[in-house]
Amino acid sequence: MTCFRPAILALSLTTCATSVQAQTHPIALDEQLTLSPIIDARLRWEDVDATSRDAHAESLRLRAGAELTHTPSHISFLAEGTGTTHFGSGFSGFSYAAPSDQYRPHRATIADGSAVALNRLQLRYATKPLTVTIGRQRIVLDDQRFVGNGPWRQTEQTFDAARVQTAWGPLQLEATHAIRQNTVNGGDGAPRAHLRGDFTFVNGGIATKRATLKGFAYLLDYDAAPFLNQPGARAQLDSSQTYGLRANGSLPLGHGASLALAGSVAWQSSYGRNPNAYAATYSSIEPALTLGQHTLTLTREVLGADAGAQGGAWSFQTPLSSLHKFNGWADMFLTTPANGLRDHSVTLTGKLPKVKALPRLTYTVAHHWFDADLGGAHYGKEINASLGFSTKPINWLLKFAQYEARGFGLDTRKIWVQAEFVF
Template identity: 50%
Template sequence: MKSFRTQAAMIALTGLLGMAQSARADTAPAQSHVGDPISIGDGVSFDPMLDARLRWEDVDAGTKSADAVTLRTRLGFEVKDTHSHLGFLAEAVGTLALDKDYSAFPFAVANNDQYRPALATVADPQTLGLNRLQLQYATKALTLTLGRQRINLDDQRFVGSVGWRQNEQVFDAVRGQVHQGVFDLDATYAIQQHSIYGAYGNPRDYYSGRFVFVNGGVKDGPISLKGFAYLLDYDKTGFINLPSTRGQLDSSQTYGMRFATLLPLSRTVSLGLTGSFARQSNYGNNTRAYNVKYYLGDAALTAHNQTLNAGYELMGADANAVGGTWSMQTPMATLHKFDGWADVFLTTPNAGLGDSYVGLSGKFPKVKALPGLNYAVSYHWFGSDVGNVKFGDEVDASVGFRTRRVNWLVKYASYVAKGFGTDTKKFWLEADYAF
């Protein structure tokens, strides 16, 4: 929180965003809303899409710091035909960097001045490109999607869109989803993973390979039981410019199960339970032989819109792996959702990672002055799976609310290193507008 110019830019642009959305709302017809689908024929609709996010992120990580103000805009449309059940979606994305006080990449990028190794990383590079381009057939029982698309599976622990970053992760894939009674099946075959580093993030702008995601199970009343299989086989050339220590080590096969239930204890009190178990081992082009386990257990007690939760997640490690101790990796996950918002553990340490956590969150629907008012606070204790090393502790906190059609977020993370990484503090102020 050190640059007056950065803060001034944030305030000014926030004001412009607010005035823009107010003007659009005031000029819209009384019977409709800005961004509503438009009928263009018998059963055919045109749905414009806009998603704008203005964010200030401040980082203090040991000897490095960063101060980033970025504006991300996604603009697109979707055309649907109710008779044929077909839809076509196209969406572009652009991120504008409003200052240069951060490094957009944690790795060297040729001929790109957004790599600034003296500064801390904020992985929101200035970029412009195609975000999604897909053709979809959708009924209540079957959905088929072909093209560049967003994929979020379960809690996004293994496959997700990394929606926290300004440039999201998308896949070139064919995906089928079947819903029949209490049974669901979700299967995807992808050939490219487009990363958060955007169009100018070579060599990590995208990764090619053969990726299979299968996720299915039953949901009967409050109980959900699923099985999953994720097979990641990265092309050898896809990692040619990455450090040799990584190589093909993200090629893996993961098989597991997930259980979730929500039990009503009274009219205003409920108990949510979630559990997951998986095994991961080397696959495809990965020359390192290893076998590790994954565990998750979480309990959440909700009363009067307030939730107290506690849990434990283990990303296991194999001390007998070929080449030395190796751990579970999830290179397609929405990693910011897990293991603390400071993002110290985006790559699982070789010795594995155990995360014991407790959190309190809630919302206040009766506060009319700040619609959508909500908060979340959590505390994490991190340690290794192999070697019994205490890595560090972290506290995270956030507050969100809405003014007209702008959603606001204030967020903070503080990691205290004990046996891994460096002390890290991060602060965010964000405004979102979408239709």
């Protein structure tokens, strides 16, 4: 297990690196044109202690770019690059064999490999009732369970796509067709740096002040790989069609209290070039009680499995999700086990009383219990905890995850210390 010295070094380096403050408002080039700079610097120390392997990584990520907006035409053009570098080699950047010196199988995986890439390059037409976006872009749908940008990793997930969003009063509808998924593995992560195919996302419903009801359809057809035993062929097995409903709402209880409820149901089956034939279901329900500055959330999420699937049991998969957000921060279930997954969790979040040395202090504490959907075997349990605070212009985060294996994976402990400056 590594010591905390890299973390302290990382924090002090970030303080120096982000001490120069950037312009905080769009720059008017003339009466019709504005230029909005984009700067996002994030320095992170991550330490992993697994049963048989450990790892530590000190990484610096910088995103920079600008958006040019022509107000009369409602058209904007955005270009943004991203780069990640490291101060050591004590980790494996990939969990699979990759033709890169960042693949170090004797180390635990920290999926923040060094990378330089074009993160976004998009043209957008935006009015109140209609928005059309074409190019490499960030796509975040609902709670990110099915489609998201994977914001926790240093390299985010983006899509080469055309997207249309419309709204008429409470009615909302959007449709996207993408031909490439640019993954969090970065440019050095072949054969999974990016994945091609035909991806269609349709999402729409009614949104009011107190409640939202949406239906969705996500059709993923990954290009075929020459041989199914190649690392990149995993995506072909993720070709699927998913249809579902999501609802959420809130009810004020008075005296600073409120009750919220969110839930989803979905049905998934094989699609396109997937050589397997399966059908599985998904469900989640999340009641949350807020009292003042604190919220208690109970979650039951089930990613089902099909015992009679062609080639053996197969489960509900979410390959485009912001995966770190779900099923524990130790990232033990980025791919749903073949027998499915039941995740029961309790989470407490909130703001702590003002502390002069730690302004805007927030916290999260969670406990997960993991079981198989088929057979009900106990996989393990996990504790998560985090503290965040802000000393403008830097946001700080301390984060911890401890996974205790029972029938799946290995005992794993992860610690993060992070500082971020966003313009």
